[in-house]
Amino acid sequence: MTADAANPHVFDATTDTFEAQVLQKSMQVPVLVDFWAEWCGPCKQLGPILEKLAADYNGAFVLAKVDVDKEPQLGAAFQVRSIPTVFLVKGGQIADGFPGALPEGQLREFLSHHGIEPAAPAEPEVAEVAAEATPLDPHAEVVRLRAAVAAAPEQAELKLDLALALLQTGAAHEAEQLVDALPANLATDDRTVRARARLGFAKSLRDAPPVPVLEAAIAANPDDLRARHLLGVQHIVGDRPAEGLEQFIEMLRRDRTFEDGLARKALIDAFRVVDDAALVGSYRRKMSSLLF
Known part of the structure; x- marks a missing residue:
């Protein structure tokens, strides 16, 4: 019951590859980690359903399979006490998990609860030649984006861009106000997550010694x-x-x-x-x- 080579969204995770394939990968896309073993009956029920969902969801999440017999260190690190056990890893951290074999309907509900929905098939890649970008002056970028927001105040993405530019100039308070006012659909945007991380650092330095x-x-x-x-x-x-x-x-x-x-x-x-x-x-x- 190892990963299906025909499914690019399923792979076998090992102690050596876990950091790159799971922790780093989870910064871009949610990762389900399935702890299983060949002798485990419920694992043989759950595994194919998870693999089917990984294919159906077309990259909205990826499935990492960990054979606890071959990778006992990973099982110990996650304090796995029974199998199958599944963890959801997002942003380099465990977001949720469950023990036992769930039916497909409950698995879809679990994914939906965490904002994971089937992705549309990828568009064919178009080769692009990237021009060498000149580093932007953050203060000039703030001026440009203020004008853009004033011209199109309904475009929340511009406000997020402005918040990120403001953070580059040290204007954390105004940036925080903009981030807090963003609509729910941008709450999990990678740039929003990045902005909140920067804001957290800025807050921790208030009244900090030199x-x-x-x-x-x-x-x-x-x-x-x-x-x-x-x-x-x-x-x-x-x-x-x-x-x-x-x-x-x-x-x-x-x-x-x-x-x-x-x-x-x-x-x-x-x-x-x-x-x-x-x-x-x-x-x-x-x-x-x-x-x-």
Whole structure:
């Protein structure tokens, strides 16, 4: 009952590939993780239904199959006590799950509850030549987008674009007002998620000590994880992402349970706002090695 090679939306996940194929993938599309075994009767009932839905939903979610006999570390990491057990992973985090074999109707309701609906067939790809983009001046972009919003105030997407531009200039309060006023259909947009991550970082720095004070606090007490968190956020918003991510990773090394998993949450939010894909990938692997 391994993944069907004919279905591009189903794959076998292993300990080595889990970070890239599940955690990273879940930043773009929801991932259902099916923990199963060859000897499990209910697994043989549930598996084909999940695979059918993965095909029917045409990429609206992907299905990762984990054989608990071959990958005991993953079963232990997810605290799987019985099989089949299914988890929904979104944005690098477990969003929901259920034990046992559910009928197709209940599985569709489960997916719908989390906003997952069948996707339309993909349009044929059209080759495009991308011109070299000149980096935009965020202040000039704010001016341009203010004019665009004034001309078409009914277009919520323009307001989201303006909020993101405002965040680039440090105008977090106005950006937050715009994001909070967005309609429900944009609430899960990748750009909205990115904006909220940036706003969360901005809020955490209100009344925060300056960088030299935080560095001195860490030098005096390397286990001062609150100072490490604030220093990491300062570096992330100050365009020093590698240094910020390193502080969050060090927090995770020292105490992954600190303030209800603050280090992991900070890393997930940082992955959403850092533009360097190679750097993000490197630190995703570091996070995965510490968590699994």
